[in-house]
Amino acid sequence: MPELPEVETIRRDLESVISGRSVASAWVSENAPRLVQLIPPDEFCKQLKGQRIERLSRRGKYLILNLQSGLIWAVHLRMTGRFQHNVEGCPESPYLRAWFELDDGSFLCFADLRKFGMMWLVDDFSAVNPLLGPEPLEDGFDLKEFAATMKRRSAPVKALLLDQTVLAGVGNIYADEALFAAGIRPARAASTLTRPAVARLHQRVQDVLHAALGDRGSSFSDYVDASGQQGSHQLNVQVFRRTGEPCYACGTEIRRIKVAGRSTHYCPRCQK
DNA sequence: CTTATTCCCTGATTGC
DNA sequence: TGCAATCAGGGAATAA
Numbered sequence: 639m640p641e642l643p644e645v646e647t648i649r650r651d652l653e654s655v656i657s658g659r660s661v662a663s664a665w666v667s668e669n670a671p672r673l674v675q676l677i678p679p680d681e682f683c684k685q686l687k688g689q690r691i692e693r694l695s696r697r698g699k700y701l702i703l704n705l706q707s708g709l710i711w712a713v714h715l716r717m718t719g720r721f722q723h724n725v726e727g728c729p730e731s732p733y734l735r736a737w738f739e740l741d742d743g744s745f746l747c748f749a750d751l752r753k754f755g756m757m758w759l760v761d762d763f764s765a766v767n768p769l770l771g772p773e774p775l776e777d778g779f780d781l782k783e784f785a786a787t788m789k790r791r792s793a794p795v796k797a798l799l800l801d802q803t804v805l806a807g808v809g810n811i812y813a814d815e816a817l818f819a820a821g822i823r824p825a826r827a828a829s830t831l832t833r834p835a836v837a838r839l840h841q842r843v844q845d846v847l848h849a850a851l852g853d854r855g856s857s858f859s860d861y862v863d864a865s866g867q868q869g870s871h872q873l874n875v876q877v878f879r880r881t882g883e884p885c886y887a888c889g890t891e892i893r894r895i896k897v898a899g900r901s902t903h904y905c906p907r908c909q910k
Numbered sequence: 911c912t913t914a915t916t917c918c919c920t921g922a923t924t925g926c
Numbered sequence: 927t928g929c930a931a932t933c934a935g936g937g938a939a940t941a942a
Contacts, residue, residue: 672918
């Protein structure tokens with residue numbers, strides 16, 4: 639499941655490889671009716687053709703290809719989307735949903751087992767998502783504002799970490815990891831957190847994302863980078879998918895519960 | 911405004 | 927063993 643570190647890894651990989659290239663031709667599968675948003679797929683392909691990719695950026699879990707025309711090509715991988723660059727065509731896959739041939743003959747390939755992934759071609763990112771919260775690894779992630787949000791919400795603290803309007807880019811893996819690192823129970827009502835706990839969480843979210851970036855993301859199931867390689871942070875998690883295994887800090891068995899409709903992993907001793 | 915639930919989709923897992 | 931029901935997950939849509 640690509641979250642901020644995974645999408646950022648793809649962005650960095652693609653930046654040097656496809657910047658300056660133009661789209662020579664585009665194809666979207668008939669079997670992916672929800673992939674292209676806002677406009678019909680054939681219109682999307684037609685508009686994309688000839689566009690030069692100036693640079694790549696990212697907002698939360700959205701990969702953004704900034705086109706020289708000023709248009710924005712946004713891609714969200716959701717759960718199982720893969721966005722890969724291949725020099726010689728796209729690898730055979732029953733889940734290939736779209737491809738984009740570039741002017742050097744290489745291909746951007748979009749495969750997606752569950753068809754939850756989406757793409758947009760818009761003038762402004764606000765047309766894609768107008769309510770996205772601050773980037774957790776940039777100055778806009780303000781502690782005071784974060785604390786104020788926590789204070790007035792009764793939802794479980796994990797639900798707020800997953801809320802993309804509160805902060806952009808954290809998903810199930812890094813929400814669990816950040817809460818462990820901060821010593822906070824995921825089901826705890828956000829409004830009951832002390833100020834020091836909120837400050838700790840604010841810092842740990844950033845630490846956990848940085849660590850995952852250093853490992854080129856986590857590959858628990860489908861995630862691979864733009865070259866098809868797995869990340870390695872799944873080998874370095876403290877709680878995520880470690881149900882029944884001993885906590886590295888205290889030896890207590892990691893528990894799994896449901897919070898905000900998502901599988902949630904925590905150490906009952908280290909997290910209060 | 912909030913929080914909780916449903917839905918999309920399909921391979922993997924669980925249960926009888 | 928076999929086959930159906932349930933689960934997983936991001937996040938939008940819908941319900942309460």
